[in-house]
Amino acid sequence: MTRVVIMGGGPASWEAALVAAQHDAEVTVVTQDSLGGACVLYDCVPSKTFIVSAAARSAAKSAGELGINTGEGHADVDLPVVHGRVKGLALAQSADLETRLRRDNVRVVRGYARFTDEHPGLATHRVAVETEDGQDEVLEADVVLIATGATPRVLPGAEPDGERILTWRQIYDLPELPEHLVVIGSGVTGVEFASAYTEMGVKVTMVSSRDRVLPHEDADASAVLEDVFAERGTEVVKHARAERVERVDGGVRVHLQDGRVVEGSHALMTVGSVPNTTDIGLERVGITPGRGGFIPVDRVSRTSVSNVYAAGDCTGVLLLASVAAMQGRTAMWHALGGGVQPLRLKTVAANVFTNPEIATVGIGTGAINSGEVPARSVMLPLATNPRAKMEGLRRGFIKLFCRPATGVVIGGVVVAPSASELILPIAMAVQNQLTVDDLAYTFSVYPSLSGSITEVGRQLMRPADDLN
Numbered sequence: 001m002t003r004v005v006i007m008g009g010g011p012a013s014w015e016a017a018l019v020a021a022q023h024d025a026e027v028t029v030v031t032q033d034s035l036g037g038a039c040v041l042y043d044c045v046p047s048k049t050f051i052v053s054a055a056a057r058s059a060a061k062s063a064g065e066l067g068i069n070t071g072e073g074h075a076d077v078d079l080p081v082v083h084g085r086v087k088g089l090a091l092a093q094s095a096d097l098e099t100r101l102r103r104d105n106v107r108v109v110r111g112y113a114r115f116t117d118e119h120p121g122l123a124t125h126r127v128a129v130e131t132e133d134g135q136d137e138v139l140e141a142d143v144v145l146i147a148t149g150a151t152p153r154v155l156p157g158a159e160p161d162g163e164r165i166l167t168w169r170q171i172y173d174l175p176e177l178p179e180h181l182v183v184i185g186s187g188v189t190g191v192e193f194a195s196a197y198t199e200m201g202v203k204v205t206m207v208s209s210r211d212r213v214l215p216h217e218d219a220d221a222s223a224v225l226e227d228v229f230a231e232r233g234t235e236v237v238k239h240a241r242a243e244r245v246e247r248v249d250g251g252v253r254v255h256l257q258d259g260r261v262v263e264g265s266h267a268l269m270t271v272g273s274v275p276n277t278t279d280i281g282l283e284r285v286g287i288t289p290g291r292g293g294f295i296p297v298d299r300v301s302r303t304s305v306s307n308v309y310a311a312g313d314c315t316g317v318l319l320l321a322s323v324a325a326m327q328g329r330t331a332m333w334h335a336l337g338g339g340v341q342p343l344r345l346k347t348v349a350a351n352v353f354t355n356p357e358i359a360t361v362g363i364g365t366g367a368i369n370s371g372e373v374p375a376r377s378v379m380l381p382l383a384t385n386p387r388a389k390m391e392g393l394r395r396g397f398i399k400l401f402c403r404p405a406t407g408v409v410i411g412g413v414v415v416a417p418s419a420s421e422l423i424l425p426i427a428m429a430v431q432n433q434l435t436v437d438d439l440a441y442t443f444s445v446y447p448s449l450s451g452s453i454t455e456v457g458r459q460l461m462r463p464a465d466d467l468n
């Protein structure tokens with residue numbers, strides 16, 4: 001029986017464990033947190049649960065527009081209930097995962113895992129487990145998967161104290177909503193929390209190091225988000241790098257590198273993550289971390305050392321739960337001899353959970369605008385969609401990219417309240433190399449937002465004459 005040891009307990013780990021168990025391996029997961037890892041306990045799941053509550057408040061506040069009076073536009077936030085729900089759902093999901101893995105005979109050990117091979121180059125590996133209760137043990141492994149994830153990056157001079165200077169993992173312990181939250185960093189994490197706290201009725205100022213929020217996303221999508229921020233009173237301070245955060249009476253002062261100062265009651269640090277790779281004994285197996293401490297892997301999750309795989313945020317490939325999970329499965333399919341499809345990043349769908357949401361898949365706008373990838377594209381504002389009008393949606397769009405000659409769909413962007421759901425037909429088109437004609441001939445429900453996807457397909461169709 002192949003002995004598989006998995007270090008870490010997030011999506012890369014639990015998905016790998018399920019595949020390995022299916023292949024009759026003897027599987028041990030070593031995780032210092034409960035199962036689910038940072039994804040379920042601190043990052044993805046808690047933030048999305050919080051965002052659902054924030055969206056419910058917005059919906060209640062805007063119901064009057066649709067003729068439903070909720071009582072003078074009030075929608076009070078019961079923060080202990082919101083935070084209780086966030087933590088409760090995370091723990092419940094973690095417990096579900098543990099039950100599932102145990103049912104598949106996966107051994108789950110709570111502890112910290114490190115390689116302890118005597119020297120690099122050995123055919124099998126040893127992983128030492130350090131437990132809180134001192135029941136340390138050493139596991140012999142034929143295959144090891146490193147899935148140790150990442151941790152919030154700390155800016156020197158802005159060390160989180162859990163009271164006023166916070167990481168996104170500490171906010172659910174706040175007894176009250178901040179009066180004025182300064183969000184430092186305008187990547188995906190920053191904008192999601194800026195959007196959610198604004199919807200919760202908090203004054204938010206965002207410190208953005210670039211000329212726009214979400215510098216790596218579609219520029220039209222960022223522009224919609226900036227318009228919404230402006231309309232709701234979320235201030236964005238641009239070209240602004242935080243140098244340090246000082247605690248003052250009743251609040252914080254954020255000192256920017258150019259001398260400007262931003263004041264608020266609390267600072268939320270969203271300046272990226274660092275991989276958990278420094279203290280796991282990589283040198284004992286001969287793995288040298290790459291740039292930023294991430295572990296280099298190929299498209300089937302192999303490291304430079306035979307029978308040692310890595311998956312998820314510790315690899316820095318694409319810091320998404322869905323990618324972590326696929327990397328984990330791929331590692332086990334490869335290690336245990338199943339058929340394996342190398343990871344295809346061009347087909348990954350992702351979503352920014354702001355209001356409206358921003359979903360993307362396939363080739364990005366950057367590569368198309370720069371001419372690197374030739375494409376035809378259409379952007380259709382949702383304002384003309386009948387269902388959007390009924391729902392009172394004024395902003396958002398569907399954008400589609402296809403190959404100039406064949407019309408094969410290669411990417412798309414959706415900006416809409418439910419973009420995370422609407423992106424799926426485009427993702428299926430990209431994954432299966434469907435054409436704009438395939439989309440155009442697909443029935444969509446009338447009236448529906450997805451009707452705009454088939455409409456974009458029709459706008460990108462070419463009469464047969466054009467193709468000759």
Ligand SMILES: Cc1cc2nc3c(=O)[nH]c(=O)nc-3n(C[C@H](O)[C@H](O)[C@H](O)COP(=O)(O)OP(=O)(O)OC[C@H]3O[C@@H](n4cnc5c(N)ncnc54)[C@H](O)[C@@H]3O)c2cc1C
Nearest residue numbers: 008009010011012032037038039113149312313319320321
């Ligand atoms: C605020 C936020 C929101 C996000 N929202 C989304 C989203 O909506 N959708 C999405 O797809 N992605 C989202 N992500 C990204 C997603 O959370 C990560 O990509 C995902 O968690 C990575 O999973 P992983 O398997 O690498 O491990 P992680 O989830 O990071 O878990 C790794 C676990 O291993 C443990 N560990 C570390 N070292 C050891 C060791 N030596 N021994 C034992 N255990 C160890 C860690 O403590 C941790 O519990 C979000 C990220 C953040 C920060």
Ligand SMILES: NC(=O)c1ccc[n+]([C@@H]2O[C@H](COP(=O)([O-])OP(=O)(O)OC[C@H]3O[C@@H](n4cnc5c(N)ncnc54)[C@H](O)[C@@H]3O)[C@@H](O)[C@H]2O)c1
Nearest residue numbers: 185186187188189190209241242270271272319351352353
């Ligand atoms: N919905 C989702 O799927 C979701 C949500 C959150 C995070 N994530 C993933 O997690 C990863 C990390 O995202 P993130 O937003 O946490 O980190 P990030 O690294 O993408 O963004 C951090 C931002 O902070 C800025 N920054 C760094 N130092 C700064 C300073 N001193 N002052 C001001 N700004 C500063 C950086 O320029 C950058 O724009 C991403 O790959 C993302 O896809 C996904």
